[in-house]
Amino acid sequence: MNTIKSEKMIEHEIVKERQRWQKWKELNEKTRVFFGRGILAKVSFVIVVFFIIVAIFCPLLTPYTPYQQSLKDALKGPSANHWLGTDNLGRDVMTRLMYGARISIITGLLSCFWSALIGMTLGLIAGYFGGFVGGFIMRMSDAQLSIPPLILVVVLAPILGGTILGISICIGVSAVPSYVRMINGKVLSLREEDYITAASLVGQTEAKIMIKHLLPNCFATLIVMFTMSVSIAIMIEAALAYIGVGITPPTPAWGSMIADGYNYLISHPHLAILPGLCLMALVVSLSVVGDGLRDALDPRLRGIL
Amino acid sequence: MGIYIVKRILISILIVFLVSIFAKSLIHLLPGDPARMAMGYEAKEEDVEQLRIKMNLDKPITTQYIIWVKGLFRGDMGMSVLYNRPNRDIFAERLPRSIAIGLPALLLSVPFAIFFGIISAIKRGTLIDQIMTFFITLGLGTPVFWLGILGIYVFAIWLKILPIQGFVSPFADFGGYIHKAILPVCCMSVAMVAGVTRQTRTNMLESINQDYVRTARAYGISENKIQFKYALKNALIPVITIIGLQMRVIIGGSLLIERVFNIPGIGSLLVAAINNRDYFVIQDAVLFISLFTVGVNLIVDILYGFIDPRIRLGQKRMV
Numbered sequence: 001m002n003t004i005k006s007e008k009m010i011e012h013e014i015v016k017e018r019q020r021w022q023k024w025k026e027l028n029e030k031t032r033v034f035f036g037r038g039i040l041a042k043v044s045f046v047i048v049v050f051f052i053i054v055a056i057f058c059p060l061l062t063p064y065t066p067y068q069q070s071l072k073d074a075l076k077g078p079s080a081n082h083w084l085g086t087d088n089l090g091r092d093v094m095t096r097l098m099y100g101a102r103i104s105i106i107t108g109l110l111s112c113f114w115s116a117l118i119g120m121t122l123g124l125i126a127g128y129f130g131g132f133v134g135g136f137i138m139r140m141s142d143a144q145l146s147i148p149p150l151i152l153v154v155v156l157a158p159i160l161g162g163t164i165l166g167i168s169i170c171i172g173v174s175a176v177p178s179y180v181r182m183i184n185g186k187v188l189s190l191r192e193e194d195y196i197t198a199a200s201l202v203g204q205t206e207a208k209i210m211i212k213h214l215l216p217n218c219f220a221t222l223i224v225m226f227t228m229s230v231s232i233a234i235m236i237e238a239a240l241a242y243i244g245v246g247i248t249p250p251t252p253a254w255g256s257m258i259a260d261g262y263n264y265l266i267s268h269p270h271l272a273i274l275p276g277l278c279l280m281a282l283v284v285s286l287s288v289v290g291d292g293l294r295d296a297l298d299p300r301l302r303g304i305l
Numbered sequence: 306m307g308i309y310i311v312k313r314i315l316i317s318i319l320i321v322f323l324v325s326i327f328a329k330s331l332i333h334l335l336p337g338d339p340a341r342m343a344m345g346y347e348a349k350e351e352d353v354e355q356l357r358i359k360m361n362l363d364k365p366i367t368t369q370y371i372i373w374v375k376g377l378f379r380g381d382m383g384m385s386v387l388y389n390r391p392n393r394d395i396f397a398e399r400l401p402r403s404i405a406i407g408l409p410a411l412l413l414s415v416p417f418a419i420f421f422g423i424i425s426a427i428k429r430g431t432l433i434d435q436i437m438t439f440f441i442t443l444g445l446g447t448p449v450f451w452l453g454i455l456g457i458y459v460f461a462i463w464l465k466i467l468p469i470q471g472f473v474s475p476f477a478d479f480g481g482y483i484h485k486a487i488l489p490v491c492c493m494s495v496a497m498v499a500g501v502t503r504q505t506r507t508n509m510l511e512s513i514n515q516d517y518v519r520t521a522r523a524y525g526i527s528e529n530k531i532q533f534k535y536a537l538k539n540a541l542i543p544v545i546t547i548i549g550l551q552m553r554v555i556i557g558g559s560l561l562i563e564r565v566f567n568i569p570g571i572g573s574l575l576v577a578a579i580n581n582r583d584y585f586v587i588q589d590a591v592l593f594i595s596l597f598t599v600g601v602n603l604i605v606d607i608l609y610g611f612i613d614p615r616i617r618l619g620q621k622r623m624v
Contacts, residue, residue, distance in 0.1 A: 276451030284446035
């Protein structure tokens, strides 16, 4: 009796150990795929991490605040006190760039959160129920797709005002249709799986099937879409701020820094060019990281996203 | 085929209808009173009230919507508060300028992009492919307005070979048009070349892996003939769709490029209208842009149905 039990326990241990090993190996494989895309992926990863660190710790990294003006120091070149010089109101350019990273990253993440939340819910409903409700949701997203996202955001932005929350909701809403389509397609294929039929046969409610069975299977797609759209959201945020309908100045958004710097292009070109360089570095690296994540998590999405 | 076309047309009409409802409701969603905006803040309340009645703002939103749509069918697009001119005249004046920047950008970028895409797919995994993939990522990640500013700095301020800003109609002065439009057109092309190259590469890779390519190989047909005769032909079909999708990039880009280069087109009109709450221009512009993209997509869908029987038979849904 005793020996049988211990044998079972050993077997159990072995199975558990094997599962752990399997998981570790999978993770290892994913990391390998992620970083195996050459030097570009590694550099991009470092750049993204760098911007995130700067965004989190910017108050510790600089003695100034992004709003601190000093008109007698206006439009100065690089010096020991101001490493990248000052802008037309005597604000430290480097400080504003650092806080700009914070604004960009927060807005980007927040807007993707909104679009993921709304898009996932609508996509699940459209895919699972189909019929009239599904058709209605899909036609609505078709209608939204007929307006280019930037135009839609520009039109919606004044409604919610120039705060980070308002702008992120506008950008988030503009990206909803692509999430709806993606999740809808995924759910349509998942619906035919046997375990969904089984779940509904044993009498599970529709809400439970959607949340417990369909949702987890959409997660990989969702994570990939999320990473890929953060860079687009950051770009749209900057474009909005550049046009003058984005996050209201004096909040240090890179887009409005470019627009302000444009007025001093002849005498102080770095005021417009530096924020754009930061923006480009962040957006490009984020999209390379997104590509890597896609290849690691859901390679079938290659070519679609 | 007939049923397919009718279906596409009906869906397009439905989409435009939904967008028109959205465009009209903007007047209530956006903060601020159009009549008050038009008269200024010093105006007397009675005068503002009178203008409000003249603008039909006192009527319920459904009545306003019907009046607006009726006007549109008669060719009357309403009056701009900001410019105090009929919207139709403003659009007719500004649209050619936007086309004069957008169309050359499209025509210039598509051939290059297809060429790059094919090279990149055929040479998959080699150094050339990696370099191209890098430039695609770079091109898609570069903010178009910043690229414009950089271009102005390099070519106008530093090298002094191009003018800083402005626009001349190609019919008035073709040399001057080229001189002034070359920079905005090139800036707009960058993102488009990158996008279309990536799509062509994906399509080409997909068709290289198809069964008929394997069969052709098994028959002993030369690799060059397979790639250019069989794979390329099928890879080029979706390019029509891609060109349709690029319309969105052009319209979005015109918003930014026209601001950088100070070109008085549709994009800058919309920005001015938003900043000044010129509601009647906003609703017309939104509907107009949507009508344009829906129209382009409809043409693309129908063309596609003619070229690729799988589409009209419903075997393959295009994104």
